[in-house]
Amino acid sequence: MPNILKDKNFLTSLIRERKTVLTIGLDTDVQKLPSILNGDVLAFNKAIIDATRETCVAYKPNFAFYESLGPKGWDILKETIDYIGEQHLIIADAKRGDIGNTSAMYSDGILQKMNCDAITVNPYMGKDCVTPFYTDGKWVIILALTSNEGSHDFQQLPLQNGKKLYQEVMSKSATWGDAGNTMFVLGATHPSEVLECRNLFPDHFFLIPGIGAQGGDIDAICGAGLNSEGGLLINASRSILYASKESDFAEKARQEADMVNQNIRPHLEYKMNLV
Numbered sequence: 001m002p003n004i005l006k007d008k009n010f011l012t013s014l015i016r017e018r019k020t021v022l023t024i025g026l027d028t029d030v031q032k033l034p035s036i037l038n039g040d041v042l043a044f045n046k047a048i049i050d051a052t053r054e055t056c057v058a059y060k061p062n063f064a065f066y067e068s069l070g071p072k073g074w075d076i077l078k079e080t081i082d083y084i085g086e087q088h089l090i091i092a093d094a095k096r097g098d099i100g101n102t103s104a105m106y107s108d109g110i111l112q113k114m115n116c117d118a119i120t121v122n123p124y125m126g127k128d129c130v131t132p133f134y135t136d137g138k139w140v141i142i143l144a145l146t147s148n149e150g151s152h153d154f155q156q157l158p159l160q161n162g163k164k165l166y167q168e169v170m171s172k173s174a175t176w177g178d179a180g181n182t183m184f185v186l187g188a189t190h191p192s193e194v195l196e197c198r199n200l201f202p203d204h205f206f207l208i209p210g211i212g213a214q215g216g217d218i219d220a221i222c223g224a225g226l227n228s229e230g231g232l233l234i235n236a237s238r239s240i241l242y243a244s245k246e247s248d249f250a251e252k253a254r255q256e257a258d259m260v261n262q263n264i265r266p267h268l269e270y271k272m273n274l275v
Contacts, residue, residue: 004086005137006117008180008229011089011205014057015230019268020261023058023207024048025093025237026080028065032242034249041069044249045080048241051250055257058089058233060207081114089233090117091141091207097122097129104132111138120185120207123173131176140182142173144197147187147210170197179203186225188216188234195224202227209235211260218260222267230272236260 004010015021026048028041037044049059061080066073084090096106096119110116111133118139123130133140145155145166155166163171170184184201186194188210197206206225210216211234218234225232236257244252268274 006089006139007137008205011057012229014087014089015268016272016274018054018057019265019274020055020057021226021230021232021234021264021268022056022257022260023060023089023091023233023235024052024056024240024257025060025062025209025235026065026241027062027093027237028241030069032245034245034247036247041066041073042076042079045076046083047250048253049080049083051254052240052257053088055254055261056088058091059084060091060093060235060237062093062237078114081116089139090115091139091233092116092119095120095122095143096133097125099125100128100132103129107133107135111135118183123169127172127176130173134177134181138181140177141207142169142182142184144170144184145186145190145193147189147216151187151190166193167197167200170201174201174204179205183207183233185209188218188221191217191220191224194221198225198227198231203229203231205229205231205233207233207235209237211236211239218263219267222264222271226267226271228272230268234260234264 026045028045030039030041033044066077081090092110094110110119118141119133120141121130121133123142157165159168183205186206188208208221211218240253240256243256
């Protein structure tokens, strides 16, 4: 059976069906698992996925948390990706980006062999290092304005043309693909900038980290960034994964995801004219 094409139509249909743009980040830290699991990362991931499948449209495994486990981490990562299956967008939070032939290897390994649907890419080295990630049916998610404090160091530097660096990155990299295969990372801690970016890029999807533990305002972000196709993937990781350290961790994760969706849904119903 061929894999489902998880294109823009697929993503918008999921958003309409589930009435959410929630993305759950699988930043699974073995040190934070409930003691009942005895450090079993895969069992934790499966329980979280089982509890939250209906609450989100995407999962975003953060590769660093699996790479830190050594060879067994790669096995856990692959089993987690396979377990998520076909009814969610699977985002590889890998932040790759290197010279062209190296990027091509990253692309093949992560998007083809690991069967992820999208990958986060650092555009600092330019076009020839990003374009190898553009393969049929896959999404390239380009870092633009991130939610961390250090985003001020480079991303927001003013340029002679009047733009800030992240705006130039978005303008230039938008020409490497299109709104059907390119997303941008914009931090939830920058709602006014998200609104500016939405006005400049009305049809692109934005991946929004930074709500929950990082303090981003869901209402502000939804008001700034949602469009008639959804247009956002709002990521929450720690606030959902570690809602409880007891045996009810999966149930509490579901409750936390539901709470996030209670905030998202009214905005989504308005923007997408959902009944």
